[in-house]
Amino acid sequence: MDTGEEYSLVIELSENDLFFEQKKKLLENKGFRPKERIYLKGTSKLGWVNATVKVLLQIARIIQLNELELYFAEDDGCPLVEFYSPRNELEAFDSILSLVDISLSCANLHTNILELLRQTILDLISDFGDKNSVKGIVERDHGIDQEERLIKWAESNGVRTQLKIAYVQGAGRGAIAREDLKVGDIALEIPSSIIISEELVCETDMYHVLKEVDGISSETILLLWSMKEKYNVNSKFKIYFDTLPEKFNTGLSFGIEAITMLDGTLLLEEIMQARQHLHAQYDELFPALCNNFPEIFPVELYTWEKFLWACELFYSNSMKIMFPDGKLTTCLIPIAGFLNHSLCPHILHYGKVDATTNSLKFRLSRPCKSGEECCLSYGNFSSSHLITFYGFLPRGDNPYDTIPLDIDGSDVDYVEDKCPPNWTTHMVRGTWLSNNHSLFYYGLPSPLLDHLRRSRSPMLNTKTLLQGNLENELQILEDLIYIFDDMIDNMGESDFDDRENCSWDGKLAMDFKNLQRRIACSVSSSCHNGVNMLTNELNKCMAEDTRG
Numbered sequence: 001m002d003t004g005e006e007y008s009l010v011i012e013l014s015e016n017d018l019f020f021e022q023k024k025k026l027l028e029n030k031g032f033r034p035k036e037r038i039y040l041k042g043t044s045k046l047g048w049v050n051a052t053v054k055v056l057l058q059i060a061r062i063i064q065l066n067e068l069e070l071y072f073a074e075d076d077g078c079p080l081v082e083f084y085s086p087r088n089e090l091e092a093f094d095s096i097l098s099l100v101d102i103s104l105s106c107a108n109l110h111t112n113i114l115e116l117l118r119q120t121i122l123d124l125i126s127d128f129g130d131k132n133s134v135k136g137i138v139e140r141d142h143g144i145d146q147e148e149r150l151i152k153w154a155e156s157n158g159v160r161t162q163l164k165i166a167y168v169q170g171a172g173r174g175a176i177a178r179e180d181l182k183v184g185d186i187a188l189e190i191p192s193s194i195i196i197s198e199e200l201v202c203e204t205d206m207y208h209v210l211k212e213v214d215g216i217s218s219e220t221i222l223l224l225w226s227m228k229e230k231y232n233v234n235s236k237f238k239i240y241f242d243t244l245p246e247k248f249n250t251g252l253s254f255g256i257e258a259i260t261m262l263d264g265t266l267l268l269e270e271i272m273q274a275r276q277h278l279h280a281q282y283d284e285l286f287p288a289l290c291n292n293f294p295e296i297f298p299v300e301l302y303t304w305e306k307f308l309w310a311c312e313l314f315y316s317n318s319m320k321i322m323f324p325d326g327k328l329t330t331c332l333i334p335i336a337g338f339l340n341h342s343l344c345p346h347i348l349h350y351g352k353v354d355a356t357t358n359s360l361k362f363r364l365s366r367p368c369k370s371g372e373e374c375c376l377s378y379g380n381f382s383s384s385h386l387i388t389f390y391g392f393l394p395r396g397d398n399p400y401d402t403i404p405l406d407i408d409g410s411d412v413d414y415v416e417d418k419c420p421p422n423w424t425t426h427m428v429r430g431t432w433l434s435n436n437h438s439l440f441y442y443g444l445p446s447p448l449l450d451h452l453r454r455s456r457s458p459m460l461n462t463k464t465l466l467q468g469n470l471e472n473e474l475q476i477l478e479d480l481i482y483i484f485d486d487m488i489d490n491m492g493e494s495d496f497d498d499r500e501n502c503s504w505d506g507k508l509a510m511d512f513k514n515l516q517r518r519i520a521c522s523v524s525s526s527c528h529n530g531v532n533m534l535t536n537e538l539n540k541c542m543a544e545d546t547r548g
């Protein structure tokens with residue numbers, strides 16, 4: 001921010017960004033440079049403020065794209081992109097808000113304009129949250145005595161919280177705002193002293209045994225400690241362990257019927273791989289540890305079932321936390337473990353212990369009204385990952401639900417190498433998420449289409465209405481239709497009929513299969529639309545040729 005007559009904000013794409021080149025190209029396509037100076041005129045007219053926020057937001061969206069969003073964002077022919085994903089939009093809002101906040105903290109002139117910018121951004125954030133979040137429905141806020149006891153215990157240990165616990169429809173327990181919370185408010189603050197981390201294990205006999213085990217991770221050490229601590233009546237964390245579910249119901253516990261239903265889906269592969277990995281890990285440690293150190297590892301506490309329970313606990317409830325010494329550790333965090341996942345979360349950044357207060361703060365990036373469920377994001381995960389390791393399918397459109405394509409991206413000779421081939425793997429997602437269904441785009445990701453164009457015909461790489469190009473496009477779409485129709489056939493018929501009578505795992509399997517089918521059908525139908533558009537264009541071409 002300058003201090004002269006004209007004020008400006010500088011918004012910049014870092015040169016260290018892993019995707020600097022791709023993002024620079026996207027910015028340039030929209031008429032921006034990687035470093036833009038946005039002048040703030042000495043007027044507080046609302047039209048001007050709105051226009052300035054719009055420009056800042058357009059740039060920030062591109063800066064904040066992650067790899068997967070970038071893959072799907074390359075539809076440079078589309079001026080209509082409103083937002084790339086809820087995560088991206090909230091990150092973009094967060095970044096421009098902090099830009100304005102930094103300027104406000106050092107400005108003594110024109111603060112009214114900055115305040116107006118700030119308020120405009122806050123209004124947009126609130127609007128965005130209202131329109132794009134699927135709100136959890138509070139089912140009941142009674143029968144939570146244990147949880148209330150845990151909160152009292154936590155508060156007496158220095159936790160500060162604006163949240164209470166209640167049962168939320170379809171999600172077990174959740175954290176509900178006790179009063180209206182604004183952007184920047186801390187919904188929950190946890191002192192390091194009640195974070196369950198490997199530090200607790202270091203002073204135990206168990207640690208001395210486990211540190212000698214070849215290749216054992218600190219996460220596994222904490223997991224094995226937790227399996228025993230759960231039954232320790234004198235544990236400092238007894239009240240926490242008592243509130244944990246007896247059963248987790250993640251994909252790792254799917255029964256044989258649900259597994260069979262998943263035949264032909266990616267979820268089956270993910271679950272089987274994860275289970276094999278856990279079985280191998282268990283077999284490496286047990287029964288050897290119980291046999292060699294029966295005092296430390298009582299055999300009845302280290303059964304396969306109890307090990308699986310602990311794995312599910314860690315997958316679904318642990319968080320990776322960065323401590324002030326720079327160490328990144330997997331931890332269990334009382335109270336924070338009640339926060340459910342949302343595709344449009346209230347809390348974006350939470351993984352770093354604040355060195356001055358020695359506490360973990362859960363700050364809001366969008367407002368949460370009194371009585372509303374407050375959520376964070378567990379990460380940018382696909383639904384198959386969320387089912388396997390957390391046991392739920394998120395409601396709403398998950399932008400990370402993709403179907404990978406078995407195409408090797410590295411085998412094509414690039415003749416016209418204006419844009420280097422950065423993508424080595426290719427995928428699709430539901431084409432309803434795309435804004436650009438026009439000729440040459442078809443709602444499909446541009447990196448995939450470009451790759452297919454080049455591999456079919458290395459010399460043709462233009463999006464023009466020439467007959468050769470159009471025929472090439474037609475072939476590409478027909479190949480994709482073949483792949484996806486085959487996939488749809490392999491998945492069999494939709495199973496909607498008996499959903500309500502299904503077991504928990506049967507329901508999840510069915511919902512996942514229907515989701516995958518919906519994605520594959522959307523791709524196939526977008527390709528068919530593309531074929532129709534191309535056939536029309538080809539007919540026009542041929543009619544012109546005949547006239548000529």
Ligand SMILES: C[S@@+](CC[C@H](N)C(=O)[O-])C[C@H]1O[C@@H](n2cnc3c(N)ncnc32)[C@H](O)[C@@H]1O
Nearest residue numbers: 170171172173316317337338339340341390392
């Ligand atoms: C960290 S815990 C959150 C608290 C949990 N609901 C409870 O009752 O203990 C994570 C688990 O909550 C559930 N969960 C989280 N987010 C969810 C969502 N959006 N929809 C359904 N279940 C969800 C899943 O069972 C997940 O494994």
